[in-house]
Amino acid sequence: MTHSRPYQWLLTHQRLGHTLCVVLDSENERQMRQTLLKNSRPHQYLSVYGQTMVADLCDAGPFVFTVNPGDKNVNELLMRPDSDWGWLASVPKGHMPMLVEHWRKRLIIGDRPHQALYRFHDNRVLAKALRHLPVESYPSYLGPAISVCYWRGACWECTDNPVPGTCPVPDFPLWLQLPVAPQQAMKTRLINAHRFLLAEHLQAYAQLAEQQDPQIWLRATLDQAEAWNWLAPAPLEFLLTQSLQAPAQTLAPHWQARPDETPDEHFERVRLATQSWQGGAPQ
Known part of the structure; x- marks a missing residue:
């Protein structure tokens, strides 16, 4: 069975007394998120975007739930790994909030006003990072997670963190220097552009x-x-x-x-022509 490996991983870490977590992409798993919320107590889940500068995006952002191996909702997720719903993490007992805080500190990438959101909750992003990172970088990437289990395109993978715990964010995180898939890059640009227009050109954006x-x-x-x-x-x-x-x-x-x-010559020509027609001096 394709989900036997993660199920065994869950049982092993449960026996070790660890807290088991589902990191869920709730934008694409709204129904599952609502089901898990309905069946969870307040201390058993957190919105990662909550209490951050992107709290207004909570509804589309990832949630982390503590779960048990026999949970029917967890079994449903394990049965359909191709839907890329997120991944599993094992943390020391009671450390789920520390896992969420770890990713909150790594959530916003880039400098204002060109910031973007790092989609750590996407199992494809996690799998790519762990495939390229040296083992010595695992602690700063995985933080308090003792181990993670995730779908990697055609099979389940389980990766252990050699030194779980609280780690500062490196000045130049290696996981942000990996090549970005075109589809993922476009999704990041869409989110970033939407936030830029809301912040800087709200009236024109609302009229559009x-x-x-x-x-x-x-x-x-x-x-374009x-x-x-x-x-x-x-x-x-x-x-x-200008398009707006x-x-x-x-x-x-x-x-x-x-x-x-x-591309640079094209941009400079159009920029100068636009400034001239608008009566502005070149910058």
């Missing part, structure tokens, strides 16, 4: 939302940024704000890239 689905518009704009390779902070912010202000959110023909232009 009255005319069309802002998520569809945002995805199309980010697709990707096509032009305008993914650095300056050109991406420029494209977002353009009549009917349609950019003028001179915005199109020319065959002989590099």
Whole structure:
């Protein structure tokens, strides 16, 4: 049975007296989250985004639940690993809040205003990190987790932390220097761009939302940024704000890239032309 290995892992760590946790991607598992919430006491779960600067995203953020091996909801998750619902962790008894606090400190990556959320709760992100990290980096990545169990594409993997405990966040975390999958990069950009527009251009963003689905518009704009390779902070912010202000959110023909232009030359040409037409001096 495909779920026999994680079940044995759960039983082993239960016998050792550890607390067992499900790290759940509640954005894609809302029904399971509600079921677990209904069957849990207040001290048996925490929202990771709660009590952080992204608390407004709690409903779409990860939750951590303490569970038992025989829980029917846990068995259901183990039966469908391909749905990428999250992963399992074993921590010292009563240390579930420490696990949540560990990830809260690693949640926001980048510098303002170009911050993003690290999707640690995605089993694919965890699996990739553990596949590339040296063992000596496991403690700073896994923190109080004694061991983790996760689906890695075609099979279950279990990884032990050699030195579980509280670790400071490194100045240059190795797990943030791994290559990012295109789908994951786009999801991060979508969240980041949405938060940027809410913070800096709320009125214009709200007006756009009255005319069309802002998520569809945002995805199309980010697709354009990707096509032009305008993914650095300056050109991406420029494209977002100018697209928002353009009549009917349609950019003028001179915005199109020319065959002989590099992305930097393209951006600089359009930026200078826009400043000239808007009556501003070049920066």
